Amino acid sequence: MPTAQPPIRRAGYFHFGRRMEAKPVEHLRKALKRESREELAESLLVLPEGFNMVGEYDRASPVSEQVRQDVIGLSEEFGLAMVAGWIRDDSCRLNLAELIDGTALQYCISGKYTLDTGVDYDPVQRFRPRVHRGVGIAALICLDSSPTSDATGHTLAPAYCKWMRDAGQKSVLCIPASLGAVDSRKIMSWWKRQFDVVVLSNCTVTEPSMASARQESGFDEVMVSRKKDNLIGWVSLGA
Numbered sequence: 001m002p003t004a005q006p007p008i009r010r011a012g013y014f015h016f017g018r019r020m021e022a023k024p025v026e027h028l029r030k031a032l033k034r035e036s037r038e039e040l041a042e043s044l045l046v047l048p049e050g051f052n053m054v055g056e057y058d059r060a061s062p063v064s065e066q067v068r069q070d071v072i073g074l075s076e077e078f079g080l081a082m083v084a085g086w087i088r089d090d091s092c093r094l095n096l097a098e099l100i101d102g103t104a105l106q107y108c109i110s111g112k113y114t115l116d117t118g119v120d121y122d123p124v125q126r127f128r129p130r131v132h133r134g135v136g137i138a139a140l141i142c143l144d145s146s147p148t149s150d151a152t153g154h155t156l157a158p159a160y161c162k163w164m165r166d167a168g169q170k171s172v173l174c175i176p177a178s179l180g181a182v183d184s185r186k187i188m189s190w191w192k193r194q195f196d197v198v199v200l201s202n203c204t205v206t207e208p209s210m211a212s213a214r215q216e217s218g219f220d221e222v223m224v225s226r227k228k229d230n231l232i233g234w235v236s237l238g239a
Contacts, residue, residue, distance in 0.1 A: 005101070007134035008081060009042040011172055012234035013201035015209035015224045016048050022055045025070040027230040032078050035232065041079040044135070045232070047071070048203035049085035049112075049142045049176040050095065050119065057178040057203060059120050063087045068098075076102035081132065083109065083139055085176030085201075087121060095121040097139040097176050099130060109174075110139035113151035127153030129160050135172050135237065136164035138195075142177040145200075147190045161194050170237050175200040179207040188212055192219065197237055211235045 018027060028047070032040065052068050055061035068086055075082050081101045088094050095112035099105065111126030129138035138160055144151040157173065164171040173195040175187065184200055184207045191198045192212040202209040210223045213235035222233040 005133055006042045008044045008132070008172075008237065010039070010234045010236050011044040011046070011174075011197050011199050011213070012211055012222075012232055013046050013199050013209040013224075014048070015201065015229070015231045015233070016051070016203040017205055017224075017229045017231070019048075019056060019203045022061075024051055024054070024067055025074070028071070029074060031230050031232050032074060032080075035078075037078060043080045043234070044133075044137065044172065044174075044199075045080055045082045046174045046176060046199040046201040047082060047084040048201045048209075049178040050087045051084050051176070051203075052086050053119075058118050063089060072100055072103060072106060075100045081105075083137065083174040083176065085141060087119065092122045093120060094124055095119070095141060096124075096126075097141050097174065099132060099137060099139075101132065105132070109137065110141055110144075110153060112141035112144055113153075114143040114146070114149055116143070125152040127151075127156050131164075131169065135170045136160065137172050137174065139174040139176065142175070142179060143182065145173075145175045145177075145187050145191065146182060147186065157191075158194050161196075165196075170196045172197040172199065172237075177202045177207075178204060180204050182207070184208050184210055197235065199235075209233065213237060
């Protein structure tokens with residue numbers, strides 16, 4: 001009989017500052033190895049937008065399905081859940097976020113609607129939050145999370161957050177991002193007053209990755225400030 005998965009007790013980002021080195025899985029594995037496996041088993045980690053683009057977040061960078069498969073393997077190996085940003089080429093090219101929990105779960109949780117100037121993909125209105133391991137998990141990809149966005153998910157997210165709160169469950173908003181000119185702090189400020197936990201995972205050296213969790217005494221927050229490195233930061237979901 002399968003062992004029950006532990007509830008998610010913390011959430012965090014993987015700040016991919018060394019994206020230009022084009023080794024996403026290698027750098028992620030190194031960062032995970034520095035963490036406690038016991039704590040990872042109770043964790044949700046958010047990866048940046050287009051994590052399977054080998055090199056810069058740019059239309060010239062190749063897309064690797066193998067990166068996605070390797071990340072699924074890391075989730076299985078270390079026992080943690082992840083929300084990862086992918087560029088997927090199926091019948092069309094889409095910019096997606098996927099909730100992953102090892103080989104047992106790969107669930108498309110969001111699709112990006114707002115178009116970028118640097119990467120080609122078809123806009124899609126997709127917002128599919130899901131309760132997993134005891135928390136409600138939603139995702140908005142990069143500019144879809146901007147306070148001025150007209151993406152459907154941007155409109156539905158506050159209602160989902162309220163629904164989870166009325167049900168007595170925590171809500172987590174994951175933002176896989178590749179923000180260069182947009183202020184990450186403004187995005188966090190907009191959403192942290194609505195969701196219990198907000199995690200923005202970035203892959204540029206011009207904007208930080210950030211995580212915020214509402215606690216009884218205020219907000220538990222962590223940020224890596226535009227460092228050219230690969231760092232994980234966590235916040236506790238609290239009681």
